[in-house]
Amino acid sequence: MANLKSAEKKTKAQSMGMHTETLTGKTQQKFFNPDEAENFFYWGNYDVDFNKRTELDVKDMDCVNANKKIDELMSEGFGTIVIKNPQGKHSLGVGILNKLNLIFEGSLGYFGVGSIDGPMVRVNGRVGWSCAENMMAGKVVIEKNAGSCFGAAIRGGDLICKGSVGARTGIDQKGGTIIVGGDAGAFTGFMMQRGRIVILGDVGINLGDSMYDGTIYVGGKIGSFGSDAIEAPMTNNDIEWLKRKLKVAEISENFDVSKMTKVVAGKKLWNYDALEPTEKKGAI
C-alpha cells in the first residue's frame, strides 16, 4: 500500500495555486490536459450566438418540457433565452453544459439551474431550496431572496444572491464563490470543503460547522460558530479579493470589507489520517 503521508510531490492543483495544504489521504482529483482542447467541451453542446435572442413562456409547461425546449433553442443557435412566467416551478434550467445567457423573468422553485457548467443566469425573482446545486462553472445572479441549501455542493463559478438566503448555504461546497447581499440562516458553510462564501449581512447559528477547508467572510453578526470553525486574521489579499469580487458581482461595491470577519476550518476534525486498519482491508 502506498504511503500517502510521505508523498512530497506537489499535485497539479497545488502547482496551479488552488490550494496549499498537502492531502494525506487518497484523492480522486483528475485534471484536464490543456493540450487536449476537446476535453473542454461536452459532447453534444451547441455553438450559440449571444446576440440571437428569444423568449420562452413556460406558464403551461412542466419542468421536463421547459428544459427540453431550452435545449432545443440552444440547438438552433439562440445564445440569449428569456424565460417568462416560471412561477416558482421546480428544476428549471438544470443540466445546461453550454455557454448561454439565461434570464428568468420571475421566481424559481426547488433545484433551479442545478448542475450547470458555463451559462450566465439571471433570476429576476426569488429561488427556492438548493439553487445551483452542484454548479461547476458560470455565473448565477438572484435579484431577490433564496431558500435553504443555496449553492449546495457547488464545484465552481460565482453564485450571487442580492437578498437573504435560508439555512445551510454552501453545504458541502467544493469550490467556487457564493456571495449573499443580505442575511444567511443557520449552518452556513456546513461541511464545506473548498471555495469561498461571502455574507454581507448577519448569519445564524453554527457557522461553518464541520468545515474541512475553504473560507467564509461575514459582514454582520454571527449567531455562533460551529464545530471546528475559527476566526482567522483578514489579510490584504483577502481585502483585495473581496473588493474585486463584489465589484464583479455588482453587489454592494462600497461595502467596507476590511471590517468583515474571516472564518476558516480549525482542522481538528480532519479524519484523513485515520486510514482503515490493514487487517480490516484484507477482510474486505
Added chain:
Amino acid sequence: MCGIAGLIHRGKSSNVGNELQNMLQALKHRGPDSTGYALYANNDGQNFILRFKVGENVGEGSTSVNEDESVYNERKKSVDKKLSELGAPIVKEEKLTPYSYRYEIKYDKDLMEFSKAIESIESVEILSIGKSLELIKDLGDATTVSERYGLNKVQGTHGIGHARMATESGVDIKSAHPFWGYPFADVSVVHNGQLTNYWNNRRVLENKGMRFMSECDSELIAVFLAERMRNGASLEEGMKESLTGLDGVFTYFVATKDSLGMAKDTMAAKPLVLYESDDLVAMGSEEIAIRSILPQEIDTYDPFDGEVKVWQT
C-alpha cells in the same frame, strides 16, 4: 414529507376555501394520502360549530377498521342523546359523509368536560369546536376533499391546511391534519416534520389531563400549545416554548379565531416560503402554493431557524 399552507386576510374576508384548495392542490406531490382544512369562516358567532366523526375512512396502514353505516347511525344517536344530557341543544345538523357530521349547537359551559362526555362514546372523535373554525379532513387530494365537503365557496378571513404523506402512522382521518387544539375553541394546528420526543411529552401531558386521539406525532403540537395556553401562556409564548420543548424537525402553523402563526425549528430543516403584505399573508412549504393564488411577481422569503411569527386578522 407533507405539505402545509396557510393564509390570512387582514381587515377583510375572502373565498378562503377556494384559495386554500388551490394552495394545497399545488402541494399534492408532497402528500397524496389525505388533505385537511381548518377554515375560519364568516359565521354569525352565535353558536358553536361542532364537527365530529363517528367512524373512520380507512386507508393503508390504519389501525382502524371500516364499519357498517348502521353502526355510525347508532353512534350519531348516542351523540344526540349526550348533547341533550349536556344541555347543548342542536340548532342545525348536517350529515356530510356516512361517518362525519357538522352541528351548530348552543353551549356555554366547560369545553373540556363537554369534549370528554362526547368522546366517551366509542369511536366518536370531535374534529373541532369553535364559533368560526370549520375543520375538515379526509382521504384524497385537496380538490377531492373540497368537493366532497363543499369547501370552495367558504368565505372567511384565514385558514391553514395540510397535504399528508403518511410516515409515522397509517392513512386515516384520525391521523390526518389539522389537529384541533383541544379543549380550546377555534384553535388548529398543521405540521410538516417529525417529532422525536413525542412519547416523553405525551406521557407528561396525559398525566396533566390532556387528550390524544391518534398515534400521529403532529398531534403533540396542538396538545402542547393547548396545555401551555390552559396555564395562561399566550399563543406566541406557547409557540416560543415549543422551540425547546419539542425535539425534532418541524415547521408548523397554528390558527385561532383571529390570528395565524408559524414556527420553525432551530435547525431550519423543514421548508417554508412566506409572502407578507399589508392585507395578506400567505405561506406554504413551496412557493408554488403561493403562486397558485398570486401568479403575479411578488417578494417572498424563507423564515430563519427558530423563528416564530403571529399575524392578526
